Amino acid sequence: MSLHANQKILTMPTDTKPLEQDYGENPLSVRDTDKYKGEYVQSFVDKWDELIDWEARAESEGDFFIKTLKEHGCKKVLDVATGTGFHSLRLIKEGFEVISADGAPEMLAKAFSNGRKHDKILRTVQADWRWLNRDVHGKYDAVICLGNSFTHLFDERDRRKALAEFYAALRHDGILILDQRNYDMILDEGFKSKHTFYYCGDNVRAEPEHVDEGLARFQYSFPDGSQYHLNMFPLRVRYVQQLMTEVGFQKINTFADFQETYRQEDPDFYIHVAEKRYPDDMNKPNKEIRR
Numbered sequence: 109m110s111l112h113a114n115q116k117i118l119t120m121p122t123d124t125k126p127l128e129q130d131y132g133e134n135p136l137s138v139r140d141t142d143k144y145k146g147e148y149v150q151s152f153v154d155k156w157d158e159l160i161d162w163e164a165r166a167e168s169e170g171d172f173f174i175k176t177l178k179e180h181g182c183k184k185v186l187d188v189a190t191g192t193g194f195h196s197l198r199l200i201k202e203g204f205e206v207i208s209a210d211g212a213p214e215m216l217a218k219a220f221s222n223g224r225k226h227d228k229i230l231r232t233v234q235a236d237w238r239w240l241n242r243d244v245h246g247k248y249d250a251v252i253c254l255g256n257s258f259t260h261l262f263d264e265r266d267r268r269k270a271l272a273e274f275y276a277a278l279r280h281d282g283i284l285i286l287d288q289r290n291y292d293m294i295l296d297e298g299f300k301s302k303h304t305f306y307y308c309g310d311n312v313r314a315e316p317e318h319v320d321e322g323l324a325r326f327q328y329s330f331p332d333g334s335q336y337h338l339n340m341f342p343l344r345v346r347y348v349q350q351l352m353t354e355v356g357f358q359k360i361n362t363f364a365d366f367q368e369t370y371r372q373e374d375p376d377f378y379i380h381v382a383e384k385r386y387p388d389d390m391n392k393p394n395k396e397i398r399r
């Protein structure tokens with residue numbers, strides 16, 4: 109049977125999902141916002157969750173996020189970096205109404221199945237932050253972007269766009285909670301003094317393999333000898349605060365390692381709580397990191 113000129117042969121869709129991480133011949137040249145989907149390959153996602161003990165993670169974070177959300181009267185939360193669902197599930201169990209978004213389908217699928225294991229149905233949406241409001245509708249009391257996720261954006265344009273989309277998804281008095289690794293320490297202390305981070309005990313070792321002002325390439329080693337990488341942009345803490353301010357957030361409190369004191373020396377993580385509304389007392393200076 110011959111085909112008419114405007115008829116097409118229907119073929120089965122080919123599965124283009126990468127099974128392994130592939131950074132090509134020169135991994136240090138891979139500095140691309142769109143790369144994240146290819147980094148979270150299924151085996152990495154599975155391994156990560158197998159080894160990271162959610163209970164230990166919950167213990168190390170304490171009730172920092174829950175307390176902060178409650179203090180700000182938040183009920184409806186948009187988790188924009190759901191990953192495998194750790195924070196979404198914790199918040200659902202605490203009674204928050206949560207929408208779980210992420211750009212990576214493997215992550216969302218894992219989050220959904222983790223939800224089932226905890227007898228919860230996650231309300232998932234696949235959405236890239238740069239076009240968040242195209243795919244996620246409604247207004248939220250809080251947007252959370254946790255687990256050092258914002259570091260995946262390599263262009264300043266993407267960072268500004270993502271923050272503007274987070275801002276737009278918030279109610280008039282909503283808050284954004286965004287955390288980041290302490291890259292200032294890694295950048296300023298130099299590569300030689302590189303710090304090794306352990307996730308919840310000795311299970312996963314994460315260490316910087318290469319760091320310059322435009323790239324932090326981390327290697328993740330697992331007890332079975334397997335290794336994965338993530339190429340990330342090393343965000344300086346003041347730069348993130350400045351971007352948030354420029355996008356329109358009026359007050360930014362930055363915390364260190366889930367402690368309420370921002371003076372803690374060399375924490376591994378910083379957590380920014382950015383508020384949309386004007387501070388009650390306009391003369392009161394914002395808390396900021398001082399060294």
Ligand SMILES: C[S@@+](CC[C@H](N)C(=O)[O-])C[C@H]1O[C@@H](n2cnc3c(N)ncnc32)[C@H](O)[C@@H]1O
Nearest residue numbers: 144189191210211212215236237254255257260
């Ligand atoms: C380091 S993981 C953290 C996951 C989770 N929040 C946690 O703490 O376990 C970063 C997550 O951000 C997502 N992500 C990175 N860039 C994104 C983008 N441009 N749009 C949407 N999601 C993105 C990734 O797919 C990944 O699930």
